[in-house]
Amino acid sequence: MPRGAVTLQEVNANDAIRGSLIVAAAGLLGVAGWRLSRAPPPSREALDLLTLVDQDGDGVINAAEYARVGDGELPLPVVDANGSGVLEPWEVDLLIRHVSPLRPSMSWIPRAL
DSSP states (O other), X not given: OOTTOOOHHHHHHHHHHHHHHHHHHHHHHHXXXXXXXXXXXXXXXXXXHHXXXXXXXXXXXXXXXXXXXXXXXXXXXXXXXXXXXXXXHHHHHHHHHHOOTTSOOSSSSOOOO
16 A cells, blocks of 8 residues: 555544534534523522512512512613513622612712612
């Protein structure tokens, strides 16, 4: 056999490795898509605040419940991250973690979450 020649077994082994890598990549891409499409789990604090604000017990904060506890400075469409019209537990968690009552406000009245 000449030097540098590739045998049939080597070609089949390379094709098998390439095929298994493609299958693994497709599986990882599917898992990443599933992970990105589901809502993140809320924190215990977000669930506690949701329990206090949610009057009808449906597990989300609707526009009427938000207007009852809000100061009107931050409208519901601004904080509704997915545009569903209600605040889900993971969105309440975003509010708790990223909207600080210590930040400057247009109002003279301090906010409290």
